[in-house]
Amino acid sequence: xxxxxxxxxxxxxxxxxxxxxxxxxxxxxxxxxxxxxxxxxxxxxxxxxxxxxxxxxxxxxxxxxxxxxxxxxxxxxxxxxxxxxxxxxxxxxxxxxxxxxxxxxxxxxxxxxxxxxxxxxxxxxxxxxxxxxxxxxxxxxxxxxxxxxxxxx
Numbered sequence: 001x002x003x004x005x006x007x008x009x010x011x012x013x014x015x016x017x018x019x020x021x022x023x024x025x026x027x028x029x030x031x032x033x034x035x036x037x038x039x040x041x042x043x044x045x046x047x048x049x050x051x052x053x054x055x056x057x058x059x060x061x062x063x064x065x066x067x068x069x070x071x072x073x074x075x076x077x078x079x080x081x082x083x084x085x086x087x088x089x090x091x092x093x094x095x096x097x098x099x100x101x102x103x104x105x106x107x108x109x110x111x112x113x114x115x116x117x118x119x120x121x122x123x124x125x126x127x128x129x130x131x132x133x134x135x136x137x138x139x140x141x142x143x144x145x146x147x148x149x150x151x152x153x
Contacts, residue, residue, distance in 0.1 A: 008087040012080040013072020053138035086133045090147040143153040
């Protein structure tokens with residue numbers, strides 16, 4: 001884990017509103033669907049350095065409430081939804097995985113979010129989550145970083 005100050009940036013993509021309890025049930029989950037739609041309709045130029053983001057924002061409360069999520073990238077596209085990743089301090093959780101298949105990538109994301117929830121459940125943690133904007137940054141096919149907006153405890 002490391003802390004970074006992030007500058008504001010716009011991300012364009014496909015969004016939905018959901019909550020974590022819905023995402024635990026395949027019949028009510030929405031996040032996988034927006035990623036499939038994004039992957040099938042948006043051409044990302046990975047060779048020239050474009051990368052994708054999963055942005056979580058408009059939190060109703062905390063990890064139990066509703067929130068919006070957007071699967072997207074930084075390339076300006078007026079046909080897509082857009083969200084601003086807010087400027088601020090972020091605690092970054094990193095995960096490197098060996099295989100590049102979708103199942104391995106999904107499992108790596110789930111495991112990393114599990115570590116995030118575990119960290120913030122600890123009342124003695126150095127940082128507190130503030131539920132503004134959080135985001136997944138897919139650095140390459142084998143590495144993800146998840147940025148969580150924070151303040152000092």
